[in-house]
Amino acid sequence: MQLRRAFQGRWVAVGMLAPSMLAVAIFVYGFIGWTARVSLSEWRGLLPDYTWAGLANFVDLFADRRFHIDLINTLVFTSFFVVGAVTAGLLLAILLDRQFRGDSFFRSLFLFPLAISLVVTGVAWRWLMNPSTGERLSGLNLLLGTFGIDPLAWHTSDQPWGIAFVALPAVWQMAGFTMALFLAGLRAIPEELKEAARVDGASELQVYRGVILPLLRPVLLSALIILGHLSLKVFDLIVAMSGKDIRLDVPSIYMWTTTFDANNYARGAAIAIVLLIMVAVLVVPYLAWSLRREAEV
Amino acid sequence: MATVTFDHMTKRFAGETVAVQDFNLEVNDGEFLVLVGPSGCGKTTALRCIAGLETISDGRLLIGERIVNDVAPKDRDIAMVFQSYALYPHMSVYDNLAFGLKLRKVPKAEIDRRVREAAAILDMERLLDRKPKALSGGQRQRVALGRAIVREPQVFLMDEPLSNLDAKLRVQTRAEILRLHQRLKTTVVYVTHDQVEAMTMGDRIAVMRDGVLQQVGTPKELYDHPANLFVAGFIGSPAMNFMKARTDGSDLNVAEVRLELAGKAAEIVSNRQTGSEMTVGFRPEHLELGNGVTGPAVRIPASVDVVEFLGDEELIHAQAAGGELLALVSSDHRLKPGDRVEFQLGLDKLHLFDPATELALLR
Amino acid sequence: MTSVPVTIAAPRGAGRRAWARSLGRGLRFGLLLACAAFFLLPIWVMLITGLKSFDEVSLARMWELPSGINLDNFAAAFERLAPNLLNSILLAVPAAAISAVIGSMNGYILSKFKFPGSDLVFTLFLVGMFIPYQSVLIPLVLFVQSIGLSGSLLGLILVHVIYGIPITTLIFRNYYATVPTEIVESGRVDGAGFFGIYRHLILPLSIPGFAVVLIWQFTQVWNEFLFALVLTRPQTWPVTVALNNMAGTQIVEWNVQMAGALLAALPTLVVYILLGRYFLRGLMAGALKG
Numbered sequence: 001m002q003l004r005r006a007f008q009g010r011w012v013a014v015g016m017l018a019p020s021m022l023a024v025a026i027f028v029y030g031f032i033g034w035t036a037r038v039s040l041s042e043w044r045g046l047l048p049d050y051t052w053a054g055l056a057n058f059v060d061l062f063a064d065r066r067f068h069i070d071l072i073n074t075l076v077f078t079s080f081f082v083v084g085a086v087t088a089g090l091l092l093a094i095l096l097d098r099q100f101r102g103d104s105f106f107r108s109l110f111l112f113p114l115a116i117s118l119v120v121t122g123v124a125w126r127w128l129m130n131p132s133t134g135e136r137l138s139g140l141n142l143l144l145g146t147f148g149i150d151p152l153a154w155h156t157s158d159q160p161w162g163i164a165f166v167a168l169p170a171v172w173q174m175a176g177f178t179m180a181l182f183l184a185g186l187r188a189i190p191e192e193l194k195e196a197a198r199v200d201g202a203s204e205l206q207v208y209r210g211v212i213l214p215l216l217r218p219v220l221l222s223a224l225i226i227l228g229h230l231s232l233k234v235f236d237l238i239v240a241m242s243g244k245d246i247r248l249d250v251p252s253i254y255m256w257t258t259t260f261d262a263n264n265y266a267r268g269a270a271i272a273i274v275l276l277i278m279v280a281v282l283v284v285p286y287l288a289w290s291l292r293r294e295a296e297v
Numbered sequence: 298m299a300t301v302t303f304d305h306m307t308k309r310f311a312g313e314t315v316a317v318q319d320f321n322l323e324v325n326d327g328e329f330l331v332l333v334g335p336s337g338c339g340k341t342t343a344l345r346c347i348a349g350l351e352t353i354s355d356g357r358l359l360i361g362e363r364i365v366n367d368v369a370p371k372d373r374d375i376a377m378v379f380q381s382y383a384l385y386p387h388m389s390v391y392d393n394l395a396f397g398l399k400l401r402k403v404p405k406a407e408i409d410r411r412v413r414e415a416a417a418i419l420d421m422e423r424l425l426d427r428k429p430k431a432l433s434g435g436q437r438q439r440v441a442l443g444r445a446i447v448r449e450p451q452v453f454l455m456d457e458p459l460s461n462l463d464a465k466l467r468v469q470t471r472a473e474i475l476r477l478h479q480r481l482k483t484t485v486v487y488v489t490h491d492q493v494e495a496m497t498m499g500d501r502i503a504v505m506r507d508g509v510l511q512q513v514g515t516p517k518e519l520y521d522h523p524a525n526l527f528v529a530g531f532i533g534s535p536a537m538n539f540m541k542a543r544t545d546g547s548d549l550n551v552a553e554v555r556l557e558l559a560g561k562a563a564e565i566v567s568n569r570q571t572g573s574e575m576t577v578g579f580r581p582e583h584l585e586l587g588n589g590v591t592g593p594a595v596r597i598p599a600s601v602d603v604v605e606f607l608g609d610e611e612l613i614h615a616q617a618a619g620g621e622l623l624a625l626v627s628s629d630h631r632l633k634p635g636d637r638v639e640f641q642l643g644l645d646k647l648h649l650f651d652p653a654t655e656l657a658l659l660r
Numbered sequence: 661m662t663s664v665p666v667t668i669a670a671p672r673g674a675g676r677r678a679w680a681r682s683l684g685r686g687l688r689f690g691l692l693l694a695c696a697a698f699f700l701l702p703i704w705v706m707l708i709t710g711l712k713s714f715d716e717v718s719l720a721r722m723w724e725l726p727s728g729i730n731l732d733n734f735a736a737a738f739e740r741l742a743p744n745l746l747n748s749i750l751l752a753v754p755a756a757a758i759s760a761v762i763g764s765m766n767g768y769i770l771s772k773f774k775f776p777g778s779d780l781v782f783t784l785f786l787v788g789m790f791i792p793y794q795s796v797l798i799p800l801v802l803f804v805q806s807i808g809l810s811g812s813l814l815g816l817i818l819v820h821v822i823y824g825i826p827i828t829t830l831i832f833r834n835y836y837a838t839v840p841t842e843i844v845e846s847g848r849v850d851g852a853g854f855f856g857i858y859r860h861l862i863l864p865l866s867i868p869g870f871a872v873v874l875i876w877q878f879t880q881v882w883n884e885f886l887f888a889l890v891l892t893r894p895q896t897w898p899v900t901v902a903l904n905n906m907a908g909t910q911i912v913e914w915n916v917q918m919a920g921a922l923l924a925a926l927p928t929l930v931v932y933i934l935l936g937r938y939f940l941r942g943l944m945a946g947a948l949k950g
Contacts, residue, residue, distance in 0.1 A: 012854040013773035020766050020825050021781060027822045028788040031796035031803075038798055048802075092695060095688050106692050108936055109699055115932035115939060116925045117883035119900040123907045123921040124702040127709075127914060138719040139705075172699065180940060181947060195350050196383035200397035200448070201371040210396065214387040222947050233792045236885040240904050255794045260801075260890060269798055276795040283790040291783060 032276065039269035046263055057270040067271070070251045073163045077250070078231040080167035081174075085227050086220070088171055089178025094208075096179070097186045107183070111176035118173065122240025125169035129154035129241075155241060155248060163248050166238055170231070178223045185219035186212065218293075225286040229279050251275045299361035299451040299484060300326050301347055306356035308342055316342040318508045319356070324452075329478050329485045331499030333492055334531070339508040340488045341456055347486060348454050349373050360451060371400070376445035377454040380461070382437050384429040390416075390440050391425040394447045415446040418477070435466045442477070453485045459494065471497060492532050496520070504528050526655040529578050529648060535612060537578045537648070540619035544569045549577060552618035556595040559644060565658050566649070575658075577619075578648035581612070584624040584640040593644040597622070601636045615640075703922075710734060710919035733913070737920035740912075743895075744902035745923065747813060748882055751898050755817045756877035759824040763873050766825065767832020768862055772844045773854065782833065789826035789946070793886055801890055811893035819891060820881045827880075828873050831945045835869035836862065868938070875935050876942030879928045899924045 039058070042051040061067050092110050096103050113121065130139040131153045141151040155165040189212060197211045235252040242248045244257055251271050259268030301324040308317040317339040324330045332340040345351045346358060349370035357364050365373055376397070385393050391412055398408045416422045419439045429437055438458065445453055458474070459467045475498060478485055489495055495502045496516040504511040504519065504527070512524040516532075523529035529537050542549040542556070547567035549556040556577070558566055566575070584597070599615035599622060606628060613624040613632060617640075624640055632638065649658040709722065713730035738745075770782050800819065801810075809815030839862065847857040885900045892901065903924045907917050932939050 009848070009854040010773060010775050013769045014775055016765055016854075017769045017781070020762060020785075020829070023822050024785055024788055024825055027796065027800070028791065029784075031799040032791070034799040035795050035797075091691075095692050095695075106696060108933075109696055111936065111940065111943075112929065112932055113699065114943060115879055115928045115936075117885070117900050117903075117928070119883070119885055119904050120921045120925045121702070123903060123917060124706055126907065127918065128702060128705060132719075136719055138722050142720070142722055169702075172702070176699075177943060177947075180944060184944065190381065190383065192379045192381050192383035193385065195348075195370075196377065196379055196444075197385075197396070198350070198370040199348055199373075199375065199377045199454075200444070201400040202396075203369075203371065206400055210400070211385055217387070226947050229790055233794075235794075236900075239885070240907065243908050252792060252794055255797075256886075256890075259798060265798055268794075272792065272794040272797065275792045279790060279792055284787075287783065287786055287790075291779075291786075 035269045035272050035276075038265055039273045041266050041269075043265040043269075044263065044267075048265075053266065057266045058274070061267060061270050061274065066246070066249060066254060067251070069160075069246070070249050070254050072160060073248065073250050074232060074234075076161055077163045077167055077170075077234060078228060080164040081170045081231045081234075082224060082227045084167055084171040085174045085178050086223055088175035089180075089223065090182050090216075092175060092179040093182030093186055096183060107179075110179055113173040114176055116173070118236035119240040121169050121173050122237045125172070126241045129165060129168075131156045156245070158247065163238075163250075166234075166241060166248060169241070170234070170237060173237075174227060174230070178227070181219050181223050182216060185216045189215050221286075222290070225282055229282050232275065232278050232282070300324055300359070301330075301452055301484060301486060302357075302359040303343070304357040304359065306343075306346065306358055307354050308339070308346055308351060309354040315508050317346070317505075320510055322503055322510060322513060324484060324486055327482045327484055329475075329487065329498060329500045331495040331502045332486065332488045332505060333495035333499075333502055334490065334505035334511075336490055337507075338505040340490075340505050342508075343505070344377075344454050344456055344486060344488045347373075347452065348375055348377050374451045375454055376448040376450040376452075378441045378445050378456065378458045380457040382429075382441040382458075382461075384437055384440055384444075386429050389426055389428055390421070390432070390443075393429070393440055394425075394443050397444065397448050411447045411449070412443075415443045418446065418480070419443050419473075434462055435470065438462060438466075438470060439473075442474070446477070446481070451484065453483055455485065455487045457489055458487075459489070460491075467494075474498065493534060496532065502532075504531060506531075522657065523648065524657055526576065526578070526650050526657075529650070529657070533580055535581045535623050535625065537580050538622040539576055539578050539650075540617075540622070541652070542575045542577045542619070543571075544573050544575055545571050549575060551577065551597075554596075554598065554618040556597075556647075558595070558647075559593045562644060562647060562649060562659060574652050576650040576652050578650060579642050579646055581623040581625040583646040584622075584626065584642055586626050586630050586638060586640065588641070590641045590643045594641045595644060595647065597640045597642060599624075599638055599640060601632050601634050601638060603634060604632050613638075706918045706922045706925075709915050710737075710922055712915055714913075714915075733915045733919035734923065736913075736916045737923055740906060740916075741899055741902055741920050741923055744897050744899040745927075747892075747896055748898040748900075748927075751813050751816055751820070751888075752878050752881040755820040755824070755881045756874050758817070758821045759828045759877045760870050760873040762821065762825060763828025763832045764863075764866055764869065765858075766829040767834075767836050767869070768858055770829065770833045771836040772839075772841065772857075772862070782829070785826045785829055787826075788823065789830070793823070797886075797890060800887075804891055811891070811896060813892070813896050816887060816891050816896070816898075819887050820877075820884070823887075824877055824880070827942075827946060828877060831873050831876065831942060832866075832869050834945060835866070835872070839865055871935065871938045872941045872945075875931055875938045876945075879931065879939065879942075882928050 037050065040053055040055070041049060042053045043049040096107055128139045130141065131151070132138060133151050137145065137151060145151065153162070155162050157165070193211060194207050197207045202210055233252055234250060235256070238248050238250060238253060244253065252275060255268045255271040255275065258264045258271070303320045303322045306317060306320045307315065309315050320343060332343060334340050342351060346353050347360070349365065349368060353366055358366055360373060360375065385396065388396065394412045394415060395408050398411065412425070413422070416425055419442060421436065421439050421443065424432065424436060424440070429440065432440065438461070441458065459470055462470060471494065487498060499516060501513060501515055502519055503513045506527050512519060512528045519528060519532045523532060526539070530539070540551050542551045544566050545555070547563040548558055549566060569575070597617050599617035601613055601615050603614040605612040609628060610625055611628045611630070611632065613626060615622055615624060615638065647659070650656065651658055708726055710733045711729055712726040713732055716726060770778055804810050804815040804819070809818065843861055844857055847861045852860060883900060885904070888898045888901050892898065903920055906912050906920055
């Protein structure tokens with residue numbers, strides 16, 4: 001009787017989960033498959049054309065100079081953003097590790113950008129980093145000017161590393177996230193462990209270097225993966241800061257413009273698939289790792 | 298090796314909670330001293346003060362000849378075994394042992410020698426490459442001990458190191474720690490809430506309660522001559538029986554039962570006004586049935602409530618005139634609930650306490 | 661005991677330690693204040709420029725405080741963005757509510773009614789949280805067109821609900837993992853079935869879980885940009901798209917743009933200030949840290 005009821009409950013459970021499973025199966029996996037199919041087709045117009053093209057779209061894409069720029073931009077942005085957000089987050093977490101009066105105010109303050117749309121961030125920083133000179137000098141350049149620093153071109157620089165400046169608002173937005181991760185990691189380290197190190201003869205600096213930082217390694221890995229995959233996908237912020245400026249082009253924007261402005265669906269799909277593979281290389285091992293860790297606990 | 302001296306030490310936490318009050322104690326060089334008391338009595342705080350993990354509020358604390366009130370933990374030359382062991386999870390057993398030595402810039406070869414020696418003493422050479430996660434509870438405990446040993450400190454501090462072990466392992470490790478102490482002869486300050494552990498391990502025991510030191514002495518002194526009601530009730534298992542009594546000349550009345558006293562006890566009682574209150578105490582294991590007692594004795598009639606069979610002995614819950622009492626007697630008597638018995642108690646086993654001051658009157 | 665010799669070095673060490681401590685404290689506080697200034701900078705700029713009157717608008721005086729509180733810019737920005745703000749509300753509120761209901765049911769099943777393969781199902785759900793949405797965008801646009809919801813808020817709500825399944829399921833699954841399984845078992849012994857247990861035992865314990873998911877999904881949907889960009893038309897633009905388009909033109913005064921940006925940020929900011937605790941839990945769940 002008991003067994004039968006449990007069994008029935010299980011079937012009801014599967015039944016109730018079925019709509020979600022179906023939705024995910026279609027809208028995630030089915031649509032990825034569909035996109036992959038489009039990426040292997042000749043579809044370059046308003047009307048669908050599923051003529052088999054093999055890997056031609058990918059071959060073209062990797063020969064495309066714009067896509068080269070995109071990949072370099074992604075690499076530059078990712079490096080600056082990830083290193084910046086991890087460093088800033090770790091610094092903030094260490095500053096806030098020991099509790100004091102008012103610490104929750106600072107914590108909330110460093111986290112609030114996460115509640116704001118990247119579009120808002122982009123619009124605000126676009127003005128802060130306004131590159132105009134002379135009469136129209138404004139924003140941070142105006143502030144820097146009072147220190148005698150020449151106006152910067154910021155993200156509108158013609159140098160290939162111009163996109164690195166976009167990492168600044170991105171770090172502004174995401175540093176609170178890494179701080180929260182590191183703080184949770186720090187709080188999870190038992191007080192006795194630090195005390196043991198002190199009794200063992202460690203100075204406060206050595207406690208950090210010998211015990212605390214090594215124990216934050218799993219948290220660091222989480223932060224690197226999450227930030228890394230976000231920066232591969234970066235879209236809103238750049239669009240809001242520069243529209244479709246080719247100097248700041250990244251795969252996600254290229255996909256959008258080539259698909260919906262130029263109607264080159266096949267190429268758009270190919271870019272989407274490359275982007276997906278880049279993200280998967282980062283995220284799939286991480287998913288496996290964190291689910292295994294969960295199972296171990 | 299060194300002495301540890303508490304000189305009128307007081308530890309107050311923020312918010313004026315006094316954890317340890319006016320604590321005076323000298324731990325001798327090479328001594329195994331156990332700090333014991335119920336949870337919240339301040340014993341762990343006192344230990345953490347020695348370690349330098351808490352700063353003391355008043356008085357002085359000395360390790361050897363040196364005042365260490367303001368010395369950082371790392372400069373106190375002490376080693377500590379934590380209740381949770383606090384092994385560094387990211388380091389192998391070897392590195393856990395070596396960490397403190399590396400920080401002191403001990404030469405590599407010397408570190409290696411000491412780590413291997415400690416591992417040999419604790420019989421864990423095979424575990425050196427493992428991470429703490431891959432160890433059993435008992436093995437972790439030994440790593441924690443090993444980490445203290447390699448340091449060759451002046452004083453070992455141990456905070457309930459056995460509380461996370463199962464009963465069997467606890468008995469084994471108890472002996473192991475004692476062997477270790479006999480071999481190294483380093484001063485040990487050992488904190489526990491378990492009076493059995495305290496009795497079996499300590500050269501001397503310091504009993505604490507509510508931040509105040511109650512009594513210091515060898516296990517035998519505490520057992521035979523507890524200084525007050527608290528120590529009398531805390532030391533010994535099963536706990537001592539207490540009954541309210543009134544003086545009557547040189548005798549005591551417990552309800553309608555008269556205890557006829559002699560010797561020193563009679564002297565103390567007769568010094569008090571007849572009718573004044575007094576608390577009598579006696580240990581369950583000192584109650585005898587039949588004519589087991591030689592020398593002067595008092596008789597306590599009672600009726601048996603519950604019999605707990607322990608093997609060779611039985612623990613008797615009985616109702617006497619002065620209230621419920623416990624008696625530990627040989628199981629040969631085969632008592633049953635409802636039996637009426639008369640316990641005998643040697644007068645030399647009787648304890649008298651002043652109910653107001655709670656202090657022992659017979660010393 | 662009073663004859664113990666005194667080491668004279670002790671008090672000096674004490675002084676040095678106390679001094680180092682207060683120096684450290686001061687240094688830390690200074691650094692925190694500097695960081696705080698950096699984090700407040702964009703909000704500050706939006707606020708002081710938004711509050712300036714039209715005749716104060718001058719690039720050179722960008723950093724100066726406004727002479728008084730003047731709501732012209734906010735009024736102008738509100739006039740332009742009001743329909744879009746309304747769209748965002750009509751979008752984010754139902755999407756968050758539906759997401760929470762679905763997530764709660766899924767989380768209940770995946771934590772308390774595990775079946776063979778349920779962990780795999782959960783993992784496959786999670787993948788959906790990390791994919792770049794460009795990889796489903798083309799079929800999605802075609803699909804929304806084919807069911808006749810192209811350009812409508814309803815279509816966008818549907819999309820947000822579907823792609824919200826992974827995170828909402830994850831948050832509720834982790835939340836219900838903290839509810840002892842014994843509660844479910846005792847419910848079963850007492851004769852409750854799948855729905856009875858959910859309704860009488862799980863749901864009453866779910867309020868914090870709902871708070872986390874509602875706040876998280878509201879914020880995410882409100883702030884979302886890519887789906888909105890390709891699935892709406894000007895009449896149904898949510899505020900993110902409208903703000904982006906407003907900032908892209910040269911016609912609108914930049915003071916009005918700043919005021920508009922602040923208006924677009926305000927709802928989620930208010931939710932964060934009032935209920936940040938729950939927001940933070942949603943944030944941490946996204947890192948798979950429970």
